[in-house]
Amino acid sequence: MTAFENPDLHCHSIRSDGHLTPTELVARALANGVDLLALTDHDEIDGIDEALAAARGSPLRLLPGVEVSTSFGGETIHIVGLGIDHRHRPLAEALAVLRAGRAGRAARIADELARCGVPDALAGARRLARNPELVSRAHFARHIVACGLMPDVRTVFDHYLATGKPGFVPHRWAEVDEAVGWITAAGGVAVLAHPARYRLSGSQLDTLLDCFQAAGGEGVEVVGGAHTEEEMRRFARVARRRGLLASRASDFHGVGEGPVDLGCCNPLPQDLVPVWSRFC
Ligand code: AMP
Ligand code: MN
Ligand code: MN
Ligand code: MN
Numbered sequence: 001m002t003a004f005e006n007p008d009l010h011c012h013s014i015r016s017d018g019h020l021t022p023t024e025l026v027a028r029a030l031a032n033g034v035d036l037l038a039l040t041d042h043d044e045i046d047g048i049d050e051a052l053a054a055a056r057g058s059p060l061r062l063l064p065g066v067e068v069s070t071s072f073g074g075e076t077i078h079i080v081g082l083g084i085d086h087r088h089r090p091l092a093e094a095l096a097v098l099r100a101g102r103a104g105r106a107a108r109i110a111d112e113l114a115r116c117g118v119p120d121a122l123a124g125a126r127r128l129a130r131n132p133e134l135v136s137r138a139h140f141a142r143h144i145v146a147c148g149l150m151p152d153v154r155t156v157f158d159h160y161l162a163t164g165k166p167g168f169v170p171h172r173w174a175e176v177d178e179a180v181g182w183i184t185a186a187g188g189v190a191v192l193a194h195p196a197r198y199r200l201s202g203s204q205l206d207t208l209l210d211c212f213q214a215a216g217g218e219g220v221e222v223v224g225g226a227h228t229e230e231e232m233r234r235f236a237r238v239a240r241r242r243g244l245l246a247s248r249a250s251d252f253h254g255v256g257e258g259p260v261d262l263g264c265c266n267p268l269p270q271d272l273v274p275v276w277s278r279f280c
Helices: 022-031 048-055 089-115 121-128 137-146 153-161 176-185 202-214 229-242 275-279
Strands: 036-039 061-072 075-082 189-192 219-224 245-249
Touching: 022 036, 022 048, 036 048, 048 061, 061 089, 061 176, 075 176, 075 219, 075 245, 075 275, 089 121, 089 137, 089 176, 121 137, 137 153, 176 189, 176 202, 189 202, 189 245, 189 275, 202 229, 219 229, 229 245, 245 275
Parallel strands: 036 061, 189 219, 219 245
Antiparallel strands: 061 075, 075 189
16 A cells, blocks of 8 residues: 555654754654654744755655644644645745734733743753744653653643643634644645544544544554553544544654654554555
8 A cells, every 4th residue: 555664744843843953853763763754843934945955865755844833712722734845935934923922822821921930041942942833732841851840741731731731822823724724735735633632622623633634634643652542542543534544653752752753653554545645
């Protein structure tokens, strides 16, 4: 069915909130036997040229990608774009606007954290962000861990940064159909990222997927670092029922952060149509 044995179609470099450079990510993926890797930084594509250069002449094919932040019914929804033309101007311009909204949001997160007794969080998060345009909640979480206030990033999210927690600041990202439009106009395939993570009822998820597919979205992450076996089975059923392409995605950010290393997710259920059939 497919020419790829170990695809991993979602990961982050230091150009967003990952710990490795694009070159280091490619090297780690190669060492783990990955043969198709998508670099999907949050709202950012400027690591792709470095990743492509690192993969050139190796057995690994690098797929240019992005993870676009969107808002839907009060929840933040991530849409991954795979196989994009990262030089497509309208996409680059739309992502620049999204990144620009992060600075004010970061300042507001820091204000909320100060109220919770976490001082100087903005300076701390900025220090950890290697891309000044891309301060993410992950940088705030790492700063709080580095200060010794919480044992690990997960605990920080549970106490402060997850939706509705005291350090959470609602933010208006892109619309779902807009993001899908940017991705498809840039020649990419739009994939709904880590669908089990969203706090949506069954019918809200259906509405989201209706909107996503009507806009031209074609894939869903079925197997991923964020999914349990049961969630994997649930989204395999969703993919079958809706005729969605299935993706396999570690969402790797760095060693020791997150449950799965590059290329170490379970295989996709055999009957699903893999999203990488588009890239064979
Ligand atoms: P942002 O784009 O600034 O909202 O940050 C989102 C990022 O925060 C995600 O991509 C993850 O890297 C991280 N994140 C979100 N939720 C969690 C969580 N529960 N545990 C650990 N990291 C998380
Ligand atoms: Mn992230
Ligand atoms: Mn995500
Ligand atoms: Mn991600």
